[in-house]
Amino acid sequence: MADIRIHREHALGLKKAREIAWAWAEQVEDKFDMECTVLEGETSDTVEFTRSGVKGELIVAADHFDLHARLGLLLGAFKSTIEGEIQKELDQLLASAAAKKAAGKKKPA
Numbered sequence: 001m002a003d004i005r006i007h008r009e010h011a012l013g014l015k016k017a018r019e020i021a022w023a024w025a026e027q028v029e030d031k032f033d034m035e036c037t038v039l040e041g042e043t044s045d046t047v048e049f050t051r052s053g054v055k056g057e058l059i060v061a062a063d064h065f066d067l068h069a070r071l072g073l074l075l076g077a078f079k080s081t082i083e084g085e086i087q088k089e090l091d092q093l094l095a096s097a098a099a100k101k102a103a104g105k106k107k108p109a
Contacts, residue, residue, distance in 0.1 A: 002076035004056070004083045006067040008090060012097055014043070014062040020093045021047050021060040027089055065090065 010017065018040075025036040025047050032051065039046045047058040049069075056069030067086065071079055 001073065002071040002079040004067070004069040004071065004079065004086065006065070006083070006087055006090065008065045008094060009063060010065070010094055010098070011063065012094075012101060014045075014060070016097055016101070017060050017062060017065070018045055020090075020097055021045060021058060021065070023093055024058065024090060025049065028086075065094075 012020070022038065025034075025038065028034040028049060029036050032054075034049045034051045034054070037048045039048065043061065045060040047060065049056055049058070053072035053075040054069060056067065059066040067090070069082075069086070071082065075082065
């Protein structure tokens with residue numbers, strides 16, 4: 001078994017972080033045939049994801065994301081590739097949200 005652990009800090013707040021997490025869940029459902037379940041909480045949410053050979057969760061908080069995934073024997077051989085794809089998808093969503101947040105703070109001239 002291979003483990004993937006990814007931590008990302010952000011300054012988006014829980015509402016925006018939830019939007020990113022849900023978008024990420026939709027992407028992995030479509031792209032990797034995952035089954036995702038969102039468990040909402042007061043201060044954080046958990047996105048549980050699973051498919052044959054993969055089980056994990058994404059903790060969504062107001063200031064960070066923590067992802068932990070456990071890969072089965074067959075997918076463990078592709079850990080680096082899978083981890084890279086997850087990081088790329090999550091980083092793209094965070095960058096897009098940060099850019100939108102920055103654009104929203106600009107005042108018209």
